[in-house]
Amino acid sequence: MMRRRRLWIAILLFVVAAAILTLVWLRRRGAPEAVRLLPEGDAVLYVNLGLIRVGTQVPPIPEITREADYAAFVRETGFEFERDLDEVALAVHSLPPPAPQPGTPAGSPPLPYRTSEVFVGHFDAKRLSGYLKKLAASTERHRDTDIYNIPHEGLMVRVALLGVDMVAVSNADDPAVIRGIIDRYHALARPLAVPSLVGEHYTRVPLGSAAWVIGRVPAAQVGRAAGPPDAMRMAQQMAGGSTVVASVRFTGAIQFRLEAITASAPEAKQLGDSLEMVLALFRGAGASVKGEGPDPDVKAFFDSIAVHQEEQSVVVTATLSQRAIQKVMAQPPPIPAPPAPALPETKKPAPRRGAR
Numbered sequence: 001m002m003r004r005r006r007l008w009i010a011i012l013l014f015v016v017a018a019a020i021l022t023l024v025w026l027r028r029r030g031a032p033e034a035v036r037l038l039p040e041g042d043a044v045l046y047v048n049l050g051l052i053r054v055g056t057q058v059p060p061i062p063e064i065t066r067e068a069d070y071a072a073f074v075r076e077t078g079f080e081f082e083r084d085l086d087e088v089a090l091a092v093h094s095l096p097p098p099a100p101q102p103g104t105p106a107g108s109p110p111l112p113y114r115t116s117e118v119f120v121g122h123f124d125a126k127r128l129s130g131y132l133k134k135l136a137a138s139t140e141r142h143r144d145t146d147i148y149n150i151p152h153e154g155l156m157v158r159v160a161l162l163g164v165d166m167v168a169v170s171n172a173d174d175p176a177v178i179r180g181i182i183d184r185y186h187a188l189a190r191p192l193a194v195p196s197l198v199g200e201h202y203t204r205v206p207l208g209s210a211a212w213v214i215g216r217v218p219a220a221q222v223g224r225a226a227g228p229p230d231a232m233r234m235a236q237q238m239a240g241g242s243t244v245v246a247s248v249r250f251t252g253a254i255q256f257r258l259e260a261i262t263a264s265a266p267e268a269k270q271l272g273d274s275l276e277m278v279l280a281l282f283r284g285a286g287a288s289v290k291g292e293g294p295d296p297d298v299k300a301f302f303d304s305i306a307v308h309q310e311e312q313s314v315v316v317t318a319t320l321s322q323r324a325i326q327k328v329m330a331q332p333p334p335i336p337a338p339p340a341p342a343l344p345e346t347k348k349p350a351p352r353r354g355a356r
Contacts, residue, residue, distance in 0.1 A: 014093055014274070015290070025306070029193045030183065030194070030202075031046075031198050032048070032089065033047060033120075034046070034087050034088075034089035034119075034120050035089045035118075035194060035195075035198060035297065036114060036184065036193055036194050036235075037118050037162075037168065037181050037184045037185055038089055038090075038118060038174075038181070038194075038195050038198075039091055039093070039116055039170075039177050039180055039195065039289055040091070040093075040170075040195050040196060040197075041091035041092050041093045041094075041115075041179065041195060041197065042092055042093065042094055042197075042215060042216050042218070043091070043092040043095055043197075043213060043214065043215030043216065044090070044092075044197055044198050044213065045088070045089070045091075045092075045194055045212075045213045045215075046087070046088070046089050046090075046209075046212055046213075047087065047088045047210070047211040048086070048087050048210045048211065049085055049086055049087065049088065050086040050087070051210040051250070052211065052250075054212045054213065054275060057337050068302060073131065074248070076127060076130070076131045077123075077124060077127045077131050078124050078127055079121070079122075079124065079128065080122060083258040084121045084122040085120075086120050086121045086122070087118075087119070087120035087122040088116055088117060088119055088120075089117065089118045089120075090116070090117045090118075091115065091116045091117075091195060092113055092114075092115050092215070093113075093114040093115065093116070093172055094113070094114055094263070095215065095217075095218050096214065099212050102234065110154065112153060112171065112209070114171060114172045114173065115170070115171060115172075116168070116170035116171075116172060116177055116178070116181065117168070117169045117170070118162075118166060118167070118168050118169075118181065119166070119167045119168075119169070120165055120166050121165060121167060121323070122202045123161070123164065123167060124166055125161055127196070128161065128167070129140065129146070129161060132148040132150070132159055133148065135148070135150045136148040136149055136150050137149055137150065137151050139188040142160075142178075142179050142182050143182050143186060145160050145161070145182050146160065146161065147159070147160045147178055147179075147182075149177075152171070154236050155171045155173075156173075156175075157169065157170070157171045158170050158171070158173070158175060158178040159176075160181070160182055162181075162185045163185070165198075166180045166185070166276070168182070168185075169209070172220045176297050186248060187200065195249075197214050197215070197216070197243075198214060200350050201214050201245050201261070204212070204245045204259055204261075205245060205256060206249050206255075207229055207252070208249055208250075208251075209246055209247040209248060209249045210249060210250055211247065211248045212245070212246065212247035212248070213244070213245075213246050213247075214243070214244070214245050215243070215244055216237045216242075216243050216244075217235050217236060217240055217241065217242050217243070217244055217260075218236060218239045218240060218241075218298040219236065219238050219240035219269070220233070220236040232253065232353060238271060238274050238275070239260050239262070239271055241262075241263065241266040242261055242262045242263070242267075242271070243260070243261045244258065244259070244260050245258070245259045245261070246258040246259075246263075252322060253321050253322055253325075254319065254320040254321070254325060255317070255318075255319055256316075256317065256318040256320070257315065257317050258315070258316040258317075259310075259313050259314070259315045260313060260314045261312060261313050262312050262314070264312060265309075265311060265312055267312070267351050268309050268310075268313060268314050269309060270313070271309055271314045272308070272309045272314045275307050275314060275316060276307055279305055282302060282305075283302050283303075283305075287330075295321050297324035298324065299323055300321060300324075301318060301320050301321070301324060304317075304318050304319040304320075305317070305318040306318070
């Protein structure tokens with residue numbers, strides 16, 4: 001009887017340990033915590049700036065002239081994005097952005113995207129909250145968390161300090177979006193609760209990627225008055241209706257990977273052919289630097305670009321060497337000042353006769 005009880009206790013302990021290890025593995029293999037807090041959207045972007053700083057060995061950023069608003073932000077909060085920001089997770093709620101309302105004057109600026117972001121970094125919560133209070137038109141409270149409502153560019157931007165190292169921001173029209181982020185922050189025991197777009201395609205992101213984006217490319221809309229930007233229009237024409245997974249990873253060099261998931265193999269083949277044509281144009285343009293001929297590192301990057309089809313997907317890969325990264329990050333040499341124009345030589349007047 002005692003032996004059987006010990007056996008059941010051992011089995012129970014084994015099951016509990018296996019469950020804990022499974023949760024730990026799922027959390028490590030799952031999307032980053034900041035991404036798990038995001039709402040649903042048509043695109044999700046994640047950037048690990050801390051990993052990028054280490055992977056690319058970026059030299060210290062020189063002193064730069066800051067705009068007045070940003071300088072005031074740094075002075076009052078002590079937070080510098082280039083130094084203190086470690087991670088950014090962003091969800092775009094609608095691609096393309098909302099259509100203008102009827103009666104909008106022609107030539108009006110395009111409506112801003114509705115986005116929600118989660119920032120991870122080193123914040124001084126007291127100074128940051130004091131700065132936000134000065135900007136906020138009103139403040140509300142949700143689950144012991146203050147939400148600062150800040151009017152900006154005709155929209156209401158809502159900001160919430162989730163913790164000592166995490167801030168949520170959203171300019172979505174519905175205030176329930178920022179409240180949902182707060183709710184998910186208090187329910188982190190669910191490691192797999194992610195936006196559906198991430199849940200469906202995150203396994204396609206290479207392990208260890210420092211930056212990645214997953215997004216649905218909307219189909220091109222004919223006759224739309226206020227069209228999306230040129231880059232988006234080109235993406236719609238080539239890959240409209242597909243889902244794109246793009247990533248950047250550091251393995252001594254920068255590895256770029258882009259996968260477009262189409263509805264069928266024929267569509268994938270058509271997209272692959274179009275990308276091959278674009279790639280041929282890029283290579284034909286040549287990678288010259290200051291007219292001195294092709295730079296070997298830039299040429300190696302263009303030569304590394306490859307396009308291949310995998311059933312219903314088209315995959316594009318490229319590699320940028322560490323030396324090329326250092327060239328890109330290096331400060332350009334100072335431009336020498338042009339020589340001063342030579343002044344015309346003045347002749348001394350001939351002495352007059354009789355002059356002493």
